[in-house]
Amino acid sequence: MKNKQILKNRKIAGILKNRIIKGDYPFDSKIPSETVLSEEFKVSRPTIKSAIGFLVRDGYISCLPSIGSFVIKKSGAKRIIGYVSPDLSDPFHVDMISNLEKITSSKGIGLIIASSGESREEEISAIERVIKNGAAGVLVSKSISSSDIETKYKIPLVWTGGVSNDSLYDKVTINNQKGIQQIIDHLMSLGARTFAYAEAEKGRIENSQRYLTFKAYLEKQGIKIGDNLIFKTDERGQKGGFELFKSMIKTGLPDAIVCYNDWTAFGIIEGAIQHKIKVPEQLKVSGFDNILLSSYFKVPLTTINYKAKLIAQTAVEILLGRIEGSKGKIKAVIVEPELIIRESTRKG
Structure with a gap:
């Protein structure tokens, strides 16, 4: 609230x-x-x-x-940028907006925030709204095909989340593959040999880089993951994670659950607590993003630091450069992930 x-x-x-x-x-x-x-x-x-x-x-x-x-501050041209994300209630986007607010405030730049929903049409509509409200450039947190936007409005876009390698726009994002690999290596070093994957996020799981890396990397380690160990729901966040845990407990729990993000992991841990499953002694749980709440949750969460502050700062700098007329090749900045180990996976 x-x-x-x-x-x-x-x-x-x-x-x-x-x-x-x-x-x-x-x-x-x-x-x-x-x-x-x-x-x-x-x-x-x-x-x-x-x-x-x-x-x-x-x-x-x-x-x-x-x-x-x-x-007391005079108006100025080209001093507004937009930030478009699918769900403004997601704690990850709350953290990102907080970082963007500090950055734009320090530069005397206006920031417009818009929710894009989950469809291409909703995303385009959100981008159009911030442009019509004066944005000279837009940061977009999720890649949904909208290749006509920059051509139509003659304004720059920078992606700040998951985006395909052949994107026509500048992007600043985390190395999702390396982040998931770091988590799996950590869990295996603690003796975990059976794994499940939990994703409480809208969209097709087949398009999720984190899921695809999870499955491929474990298979490379000689651990095959059947469909019965992949848990997915369109119900976002903690509520979705809690519902997924109720499904997991019916089929038997693995040594470790790798979650799509911290918000999902919160629900998994909440479910474990309610079912009197001890985390991490009986079940190890990891998240991804390192949102502010992850270090203060009931069981502090092992996660991957998304480095939202660095991504926000870099994306704003690239966007402002494009607004001021900077040309050149498409920029693709891939930020290296950082494993943050906390109580949810410590050695039992």
Whole structure:
């Protein structure tokens, strides 16, 4: 609930910031009152107050008690970028947005956030929305074929998540294959010999790099993984992971469960706790992404550090370069993963 409220505050702050940058609220002008804005956005006055607080912190607005809030930063061209992701409630994207907010704020750049859903049409619609709201370039967190966007709107895109090797756009992402291999090597070093894979994420599992690497790498180690050890649901996150664990317990648990991401792993661990299965003594569980909550969960989670801060910083730099006219070859920055070992897999 707290994450959703923060996202709402930031979204409103982003809209107001973009109005300042575009000149809708001119320099030295008074912006609409909290009452007027709360009616416009159909939210409470405290929500508007929190959103304005972001703008005060970023140096766009100055608040004078009993008088109002005034614009203190002049508008400028090409000072807005967009971030499009399929699910803004996902803790991974909350972390990424937090990093992007800090980066864009330090550069005096506006940030528009949009949810893209799961279809090509929804993703294109989300990209179109941020462009129509003034974005000069867009960061897209998931690769769904939208090859006509850059041609149609003449603006640059940078992918920041899973994307095919033949992508026509710049990309900054993690080496998913190496990350999964590091996890498996770690689990095997602890004596694990039977494995299951859990993915609580929408989309076809056959398109998941992490799943494909999991299966291929274990087979390379002489461990074949049958379909009965692959667990997939379109129900995202912790709830999906919990449902997957209930299916697993019916067929017998392996030594270790490799999860698509931390959010899925939280549900697996929650299921284990409720069924009185000890993690890691009876079952080892790993995640992927190293979201903020992973070190504070009931059983701190072994995971792969996605290095969201580095990816966000690099992607923004590439995007700003393209906005300013930088040409040249398509850039593909593949960030090296880092294994983070915590309690969920320690030697029992």
